Amino acid sequence: MKSQYSAPRLYEIAFDMNRKAEVEFLVHCFRRYARRRVSRVLDIACGTGPHLIRLADRGFRMSGLDLSRENIEFLCRRLAAKGQAGELVVGDMTDFRLRHPVDAAICMQDSQGHLLTNAQLLAHLRAVARAVKRGGLYIFDRYMASSWTNPARSWSWSRRRGGLIVRASFSALNDVNPVTQVFRERMLLEAIENGTRRVYRQSHLSRMVFPQELRAMIDLAGGFEFVEWFFGFKPHQILERSKHPLIMVVVLRKK
Ligand SMILES: C[S@@+](CC[C@H](N)C(=O)[O-])C[C@H]1O[C@@H](n2cnc3c(N)ncnc32)[C@H](O)[C@@H]1O
Incomplete structure (x- = not known):
């Protein structure tokens, strides 16, 4: 069957790496840092949905946004096969509006790297700020220089x-x-x-963006306060404690 060989399926298999631990950490952050109960979550640039599916399994009400129609259709089929539903949208992360605002948003596997200019990153942060309720979170990971x-x-x-x-x-x-x-x-x-x-x-x-550049962009965009950042997906892995961080996992809270 051709769809078995489609690229989203191959991507989903090839990149199914540290997803379980990442989701564990996301849920920890929801509980530790949000100033509201996190129930509805948006996965931005959700791809084939490795985080979205796992969060849905844990009872979160999921929305997903991705530029690729192929990925969104693949994910729709994955959710349907599990008897689950989600609000899945084909859209651009620099310019989107959700029907329902969310308590938290995530953007994983350095998907923000697709934003190639400061203007795009700013537009993105502002679009996410519109989608997240006050006291809710935005968590994302970025590769480091x-x-x-x-x-x-x-x-x-x-x-x-x-x-x-x-x-x-x-x-x-x-x-x-x-x-x-x-x-x-x-x-x-x-x-x-x-x-x-x-x-x-x-x-x-x-x-790639530098950490302090990112902090400045977050301030400039408005809407979010910086909460904490990490060099991995464990609560004790505070970014400043690493001499050679390869990624930063950033937690922001909606003002
Ligand atoms: C590295 S993949 C990550 C997918 C998923 N978050 C994961 O962890 O596997 C990046 C995703 O970003 C999506 N993407 C690229 N540019 C985008 C944009 N402007 N708006 C929304 N999604 C975008 C791609 O279609 C792709 O699915």
Whole structure:
């Protein structure tokens, strides 16, 4: 069946890594930092829904937004197969409005990297601030400039699900522009099943921001107060305690 080999399915298998621990941490943050009960959550750039599905399993009422219609349709089918529902929307994270405001928003796997200019990042923060209720949270992760040289720029791994093997290669930091902080990411997914091989290639631009630059943008956007940031998905991993953080996980609260 062709849909079995579609790119969202391959992506979902290849990148099903630390998702369980990430969701655990998100739920911890909802309880620890929100000034309201978190029940309704928006997953921004939800992709194939690794976090959205797990949060729905835990009883949160989920909304999802992604620019890719293919991803949203894939996720609709995943939710329906589990007898669950969610408000899933094809849309742009720099300019969206929800039917129902949420108690928390998340944006995972450095999806904000798709925002290639300060203007886009500002528009995004303002759009999220409109969608989150007062006292609610916005939590997202970003790669850090300290990961520009270490670890290496490309990774390869493989995963098996049933009779399907997915081999993935991912490379970041190609053609880094030191002024715009924009670079190219390349991904290759190879699916092998029943002796058939299919290859899916994707390439897109991404941008890194520096922590203090991000803080300034958050202040400039208005709407959110900074709460805390982490270098991983554990409560004790406060960003300042790491000498070589590869990611920052940022928690903001709606004013
Ligand atoms: C790295 S994937 C992450 C997906 C998911 N959050 C995860 O953790 O697996 C980035 C996602 O951002 C989406 N995306 C890119 N630009 C976007 C935009 N302007 N608005 C909304 N989604 C966007 C892509 O379609 C893709 O699904």
